[in-house]
Amino acid sequence: MSEFAPLRFRFDDFKRxxxxxxxxxxxxxxxxxxxxxxxxxxxxxGQVQRGHYFKGTRWEVKxxxxxxxxxxxxxEPGGGGANYVIGDVSWCWTICKSKEKPNQEFEVSGNASxxxxxxxxxxxxxxxxAMWRVECGxxxxxxxxxxxxxxxxxxxxxxxxxxxxxxxxxxxxxxMAAIEFFLGELFQDTWxxxxxxxxxxxxxxxxxxxxxxxxxxxxKLRQIERCQGSPWIALKHAKPMATDKLFAxxxx
Amino acid sequence: MNCPSVLIIDDDPDVxxxxxxxxxxxxxxxDVCHPQDVVGRQLFDADVVVVDFKLDEGWKQRDSLKExxxxxxxGLAVISILQSHAMRAASxxxxxxxxxxRSAHLNDLLPDFTADSRLHVIAAQCNLDWVLTKNVSxxxxxxxxxxxxxxxxxxxxxxDFDDANRLNEQVREWLKLPDSNWGPLAWQDIEDxxxxxxxxxxxxxxxxxxxxxTQRILPYPCFLWTTARIANRLxxxxxxxxxxxxxxxxxxxxxxxxxxxxxxxxGQVRWWRSGFExxxxxxxxxxxxxTDHTRELLNQRCDGALTDGGMNQPVLCLDREFQIQDAPxxxxxxxxxxPDYWPxxxxxxxxxxxxxxxxxxxxxxxxxxDRERLSQAIAEGS
Numbered sequence: 050m051s052e053f054a055p056l057r058f059r060f061d062d063f064k065r066x067x068x069x070x071x072x073x074x075x076x077x078x079x080x081x082x083x084x085x086x087x088x089x090x091x092x093x094x095g096q097v098q099r100g101h102y103f104k105g106t107r108w109e110v111k112x113x114x115x116x117x118x119x120x121x122x123x124x125e126p127g128g129g130g131a132n133y134v135i136g137d138v139s140w141c142w143t144i145c146k147s148k149e150k151p152n153q154e155f156e157v158s159g160n161a162s163x164x165x166x167x168x169x170x171x172x173x174x175x176x177x178x179a180m181w182r183v184e185c186g187x188x189x190x191x192x193x194x195x196x197x198x199x200x201x202x203x204x205x206x207x208x209x210x211x212x213x214x215x216x217x218x219x220x221x222x223x224x225m226a227a228i229e230f231f232l233g234e235l236f237q238d239t240w241x242x243x244x245x246x247x248x249x250x251x252x253x254x255x256x257x258x259x260x261x262x263x264x265x266x267x268x269k270l271r272q273i274e275r276c277q278g279s280p281w282i283a284l285k286h287a288k289p290m291a292t293d294k295l296f297a298x299x300x301x
Numbered sequence: 302m303n304c305p306s307v308l309i310i311d312d313d314p315d316v317x318x319x320x321x322x323x324x325x326x327x328x329x330x331x332d333v334c335h336p337q338d339v340v341g342r343q344l345f346d347a348d349v350v351v352v353d354f355k356l357d358e359g360w361k362q363r364d365s366l367k368e369x370x371x372x373x374x375x376g377l378a379v380i381s382i383l384q385s386h387a388m389r390a391a392s393x394x395x396x397x398x399x400x401x402x403r404s405a406h407l408n409d410l411l412p413d414f415t416a417d418s419r420l421h422v423i424a425a426q427c428n429l430d431w432v433l434t435k436n437v438s439x440x441x442x443x444x445x446x447x448x449x450x451x452x453x454x455x456x457x458x459x460x461d462f463d464d465a466n467r468l469n470e471q472v473r474e475w476l477k478l479p480d481s482n483w484g485p486l487a488w489q490d491i492e493d494x495x496x497x498x499x500x501x502x503x504x505x506x507x508x509x510x511x512x513x514x515t516q517r518i519l520p521y522p523c524f525l526w527t528t529a530r531i532a533n534r535l536x537x538x539x540x541x542x543x544x545x546x547x548x549x550x551x552x553x554x555x556x557x558x559x560x561x562x563x564x565x566x567x568g569q570v571r572w573w574r575s576g577f578e579x580x581x582x583x584x585x586x587x588x589x590x591x592t593d594h595t596r597e598l599l600n601q602r603c604d605g606a607l608t609d610g611g612m613n614q615p616v617l618c619l620d621r622e623f624q625i626q627d628a629p630x631x632x633x634x635x636x637x638x639x640p641d642y643w644p645x646x647x648x649x650x651x652x653x654x655x656x657x658x659x660x661x662x663x664x665x666x667x668x669x670x671d672r673e674r675l676s677q678a679i680a681e682g683s
Binding site for chain 2 (some may be wrong): 248
């Protein structure tokens, strides 16, 4: 019987995806402040890769200093949104070097949560009007493992902290994938057109995201195919097992 | 605009005059003279001064001198002298003059380079505006000189250096960037490639823009794409793309063809990348990421000439001579390299793993992030 296996990723894949995303988004999509955040994220991964991080350490973008988009009305096609909004993204992934390939791979060893917020750009305090989280569960979480939760960060109001459901299934695993989803929502036409080209490292971006989507969807498909009861409950309870080899090993 | 003019300096002027006589038919004013006969006025009247590299014969006055500082041994040395004269004597409003070295022996200039394939690198290294190889036909040399002289003639007579918007406008006009819905995107692409606009003050400084275009833009995949690159974008072969253009596709793409300064300078048609993507976006009504669908719609306009190249994620690679190849290979069969002088703003350079494995110079250019993958691929292949 296979056991739960923490998600594993290659340092090089993450570093290159970060660099690619930075290049893709700079100027037109990310606020200028992102130019300082991306190199820090890359540096941190490099430190973990070179250091002795066999216990969990937090790879994060703090909520107090998030990755921001430029102000946009393009959440409606053609830029027809009612208000200018800004997207901000923060995350905390607890990671450590993998035991098997410590110089090449890291494991998600704890909390893995990406927070996405939409704010009104023209309000003096940039009022938050939407917030959701893209998360990977823990070994003992009720599922589904790869999920999105709405709000849940405050004690009152809709979706308060005390309400831990719903955990909506998601296709987005990494912070970079969650960011692309976010950009695709906030810049409906412009992002789609931008990433339809072959510019720069877009080829790499396509192939890396394609590979990870395929791995995830194949994994989900396997859960459904081998279930004996409700397919949804099978999906909900499914967790990555050692035999699944998500995501570092598969295809290598 | 005056007629563009070219001054050719050679130690055998009569022979060169006869060779380049055909340039007169391109409405170019041609002057040919021996290096010792050059006078200051000729430098300022010419848009392009071409000097032969080897000046071994027929220069008795030079050879009879004892002072070595008065003996320019080759055309490169002559150009340095002429450049200093041009710089000293030039007034603010003097039109710029480009200096071009011409030779059949470019390997002698930078022996470590595969010279003929990297003319732009030699030009940059030797403080030249361009390098002309004699290893192409005289007609081709004449065509390039005509393009260069015309581009220089097309530079503004004065630059609005204290008005950033107007300066942008002047550069856009020189590049003939169309006033279109994709124009702002193309301009952003241009700015990403750091045109030396903010160093331009006097009229002569326009030459920096010429150098930027010939040495830093046209040789690399930046905001202008060759036909091979748009074929790659559509996942079709270059041959099928060329057939499609002849069969009607050029009509659709004509608005995004590059017609600005130095267009087809190296013989290649180029296209505005942002313009091309914009055409696809509008044609597919926002589904240009779907290559099959895009190709299908394009094929309706070219009698089905575009055929699937059969690759998932093709990339154009540099060969062992660091020349960009027209035939693509799958991304997974290639690694990224960073050759010397490859601009950071250009799209990445790729090389086939099979070539890298055999060619140490290519191997040394593989970027750090791809070296492990390269080692694995070589180990699996051996």
